[in-house]
Amino acid sequence: MKYCLLFLLLAGPWAYAQPAPQHNLHFSTLAAVWDEGIPLGNGTLGALIWQKGDHLRFSLDRSNLWDLRPMKGLNRPEFRYDWVAQQVQQNNYALVQQYFDAPYEAQPAPCKIPGGALEFDTRLWGAATDVQLNIATAECRVQWKNGVTLRTFVHATQPTGWFRFENIAPDFVPQLRAPQYTGNKDQAAGGSIAGDDLARLGYTQGTINVHGQTILYRQPGWNGFTYEIAVTWKRPGPGILEGTWSISAHYPRQPATPAANVVRSASATTYANAYTQHTHWWQQYWSKSALQLPDSTIEKQWYLEQYKFGSVARSHTPVITLQAVWTADNGRLPPWKGDVHNDLNTQLSYWPAYTANHLEEAASFTNWLGKTKAAGEKYTRQYFTAAGLNVPGVQTLDGQAMGGWIQYACSPTISAWLSQHFYWQWSYSMDTAFLRRQAYPWAKATAQFLESVTRPQANGKRQLPISSSPEFNDNDISAWSYQNTNYDLSLMKYAFRTAQEMATALSLPQEAAHWQTLEAALPPLALGTDQSLQIKENTPYTTSHRHFSHLMSIYPLGLLHWENGAADQAIIRRSLQVLDSIGPQGWCGYSYSWLANLKARARDGEGAARALQTFAKAFCLPNSFHANGDQTKSGYSGFTYRPFTLEGNFAFAAGVQEMLLQSYAGYIHVFPAVPDSWKEMNFRDLRTQGAFLVSAGRTGGQTDNITIRATQGGKARLLLPFHTWIISGEKGVISRKVKDGFMEISFRKGGHLTLHNGYE
Template sequence: MRSLWAMFLILFCFAQKSKAQEIYSGRYKAVFATAPKKVPTSKTPDGPLAGNGDIGLTLGGSPDKLLFYLGKNDFWRAYPVYPGGGIALPGWLEVHISALKGANYYAEQIQDRALIAGKFTKDDLTVILNSWVSATTNTVIAEFTANKAFTMNLALNATEGNTSVNTKGINGDVIWVTRSFENTPLLEWPSHVAIALKVLGGKVEKDGTLNMKANQKLTLSVTMYTNCDKNDWKEKTIQEAQSTTQNSIAAIKKEHEGWWKDFWSRSNVQIGDSLIEKYYYASQYLFGSTSRGNKFAPGIWGPFITRDSSSWGGDYHLNYNYQAPYWAAYSSNYIDQTANFDQPLLDYMEKGKQHAQELLHIKGIYYPVGIGPKGLVTTRWPLTPDEMEKRYATKENTIDGGYKFLGQKINAVFSVGNMLMRFYSTYDTAYAQKVYPYMLECADFWEDYLKFENGRYVIYMDHYGEVMPNLKNKGKWRDQLGDFNSTLSVGLVKMLFKGIIDVSSFLKVDPERVDKWQHIVKHISDFTVGEVDGKLSLKEVEKSPSVRHSRISGLARVSIHGLILPGGVCGPKTDSAFNQILLSDVSRWKERMNAPGEWANTLGNGIETCFPAAVRVGYDSDEIIKQLKDRIALQSLPNLWITADGGGTETLAAVPLTINEMMMQSYEQVIRIFPNWNKAKDASFEQLRAYGAFLVSSRLKNGKIEYVKLVSEAGRPCSIDNPWLGKKVQLIRNGQKVEVLAGKTFTFDTKRGEQLELTII
């Protein structure tokens, strides 16, 4: 019987995956009618993109000079100051085709197959390009064919400068280059990368020239390894390139297509809106291209680096930029893509303890605003007083021990939000054990830092916004220090202690500390509200010397971080009265607009925060989607990357998380089906991941929810709001009707691997 049920589950999952793939079916792709204009760039490039979560390929240039920029998430100049430090560009491949000068440019970013396809035409010559980054190996492929003979010239380049050491050579039929950072002052660890090119289907002359025949297929295979991949990084790169054949390429292409087919089968949504679905799936593709769980975590620009010294060093910015790209991955069932998130935070713990002890004289961990991998700090102040004065209008380069904390104590605890999202989504014991020490250090810090006054815990000197010297304030920045009970701080600290109670209980550790943590949760300060035009509204900070943060300005991006994302301590289920205040604040966002696309003030930052938060508090879903479309139209790129002035990869969560929250919510362990969706509009979703480790599917058609299906991964109790309020519901376990449920919310036990279904009676 067990074997039959196991077979049923396999067939069920296969059917679900096949259906999801069929639904996606490659409808949505990015189309480029002109050559990229923002390649190279210090921010997000606008060219066609492909990646495997480690290597990123950005196509730049024009038809007569195609430029294949090769980024890698683990290639950093491990220097503590930017510009200069941060993620670095390994190099690029140039393909010169002089006969295509002035040619028509056409390219597609085909996302279901993770393929860049190009077609370049000049008079009677047409050159076809198919390029992809292997999902499973360190290989980039570019295939060329043409309808008539032409000449191509190749050049493989390693980026030079910024203290790097470069070498190049030819081993047989393999051309290779290397780039290294080593043996320079303040460099925390050496970085090396090798890039090797092998040409299949044609002979390269010594000057890089290739003579192509009509209808001949030419394959350029590029192999890349760093010293983070392999100790013998250079030898491995060259050897693997030498062993490349058309058969081996065919094999890795099959693996590549299988990987992406599985990726698209993890979950899907249908909402009957082609524009939003297009950006939903594009954002998932770009995140899948950017992050792999077993590789280095992506920074602000992911692996799509097209020059050295990218903005903010392309680092891990800890006051939201680093965390936000992952927020949609949990509910989208891309858990394995998030496994790289924690390692940089764990690697910095010893330094974080030193900062807390030396700078604040307390326990726990205290993190600056920006770090990198392997314990790297990226955000030291400029090392010389003169450079400090040039950039920040003060010679004082020893602020906070020379590190940029920018008046904020929340940089370490901010990341606990992601840890809790993954924990609640999986109830994975090994994962909980991995991150619990980090959470415990955060708890140690805040137990020490909080003050208990007049029956409540209060927070001094943790600032709502970044406070720092700059050219505008002429060094008078200290006048802005003094925030008391920032909504950001209060929310994230409450999140921490609620969460660590759950994790410690799950792991059955530190029971003697739970009373203290519960006391903090119960007695931490309330969020501050005031009155505007006769209506209650959120105040950013209870007290602040900053005029900007002293006024009552309502719910905004930074407050949302503490309250809703990643805080998760507010919402209709948590406190309906307070939620009405937040909902009222969201309703006033329209009043502050000067033009379409400016809703929620997200052009600088916050599209991934404000839109899903508006869903969570219950703002009208049709209006949210309208405003989201306007925002996309105002600021997005041809490769379907929605951009923000203040960052890059974090925007990839915006559309998926907004739609996922409309389809299903599960904060505070209660599943809600279509909680904020116009029931007159047909919609469906499959295998969205809910807290409690449930995979949930449902369909809304003709105004009625047809079913709710769940798979229980961890065998935990399931609480779910009645999707058919006021009606009795049939619970089906593994295909068998077992009990009738009634009421506003149901709670029932489940078993690991159990398939459940709810239908209206």
């Protein structure tokens, strides 16, 4: 009876899986700047709700609004890895910068571009008194002093946004505002962080036409590209205005449904009906996983990150770019052109998806990489003159290189890092078809490239011609090394190792043996005399830096395992001690998110929680957007600027999950890195490698229940967190075996097992 009661108490919080009201955004007034607006999105469309002067403003965006003109200079015959290596050797690096770095700053495009805005005149309403984002339903509600109310959402599965006003005057109508693409092109450069003025794109200003209760805006772009925004509305009752909007992108030879047709079709239904369809998707999304923590700040931020992830990722939508569907609405291009940054930005953006059980949304990354793979293969032949696959570190929406700091913009190990997401998508789903059709072909082509581009040395070890560690020494010639940096070395080891594992799973023993041989031919990681990971051999980490690229072997790659014992533990512990001792002067917000994951792998729950708290407190805007710099100016970083990017947000969520559940070492470990003060907590349906869903709870500082569900069947290995236990439920369990503190369970597909602490 005791354990039945305990089970009911633990199950109580999960009676419904939706976020709680305390996780919502709630303000007493509308934001006065675009990047603090209420964010809405569906992976294709996005909106930010805020107040611009005396008008309510919806900043409208679409993920594939891009100026895709080629970056000048990258068609030069010198655009080759071996030519760059020659210039480094000849101490002529200024020429490399002139050819391949300077154009990124000098040219406004290729780049992500904004859509436009809806505005509503609120001068007669008084101030907004209540602004809420309900993240469970992805709906924003606003109330004004005079009683006017607004409800608005971006439809979860349709390319439409909706709005409904109540208590408005009969003549109230929306207004469509176009971005200003005309102006002084010669004096409008803002650089990659501030963003160039839109006038530098050289577009002819689009036209806005009003036809009854419909407004249509068409904007021509580069080389035949156009986009269209349409909004239509109706008055279903006294004092009510209900409307819908959409954006369509039109590229030559790529048919797309015009936005006018989309809103015409959508307007046949009602706000209420569309809202019901919309909330069904979000109910399913939130049902995938949940958690409760004793730290309300970290818990709320985790839910806000899950909300934003659900707003920007779908299996059929483009990759998450720097700002995804929330491009700057300030008359300028977004920070760093809003591009596809594989320096770490795309990778960190998908870190939390797998454990949070959002594999379908995570597929937006691997599917997009598959669609642009041919462009990557062409780039590999052009720049590296090598076989196999590597992709640019800075890309356009269609996979073309954009230049920039050549060390990471054209790094030889980009595809190796991206291969981790193919590996994770497979290992967390155990989808053999995905492994055969997508994951292994990517991993194999990447391994073939690395075999081609590396050269055996006199000592028999393989070496890149030149290597770097982003973003150490920035774009200076000193950033290059004739030794493998730990960054490149870790990624090469990982690429060969995962290719071997995938080949083995597909019963390809000869290929697996070949990749194993190549991994063995790589030199060991560079360690200092104190056993800390260095940037490269004889180059310790001595200056605070935002990018922890030398620590890749700890996280995310997991080549060094705390579970391996004293040797690996010493390296991990000492490397993080050095990182802490140098301090955060050079860190950004995402550095703290990454640090939380590193600390969790080192079993330092206190350190992980502290990093997460700092991120949420100092590096986020009121709407939870990651602003890169320390917004409190409290010494958490030397950067105090505020360019908005998303990777720090999503890496934060991954850090929370690493504290609660780890499976990378070949077994399930619940609550591996939580602070001692976290006595009461639980989580539901976090996913592990091997395709198991795990739920667990703690009471009084002790783990007292674990449930494992097998989505595919197979063997799960569990590190038992209690000495004695009660089996309170099981189905589809073939066998159980306990040895040395581990329980190995063989499941049929759909099987489950629930254990409770025996409280010996």
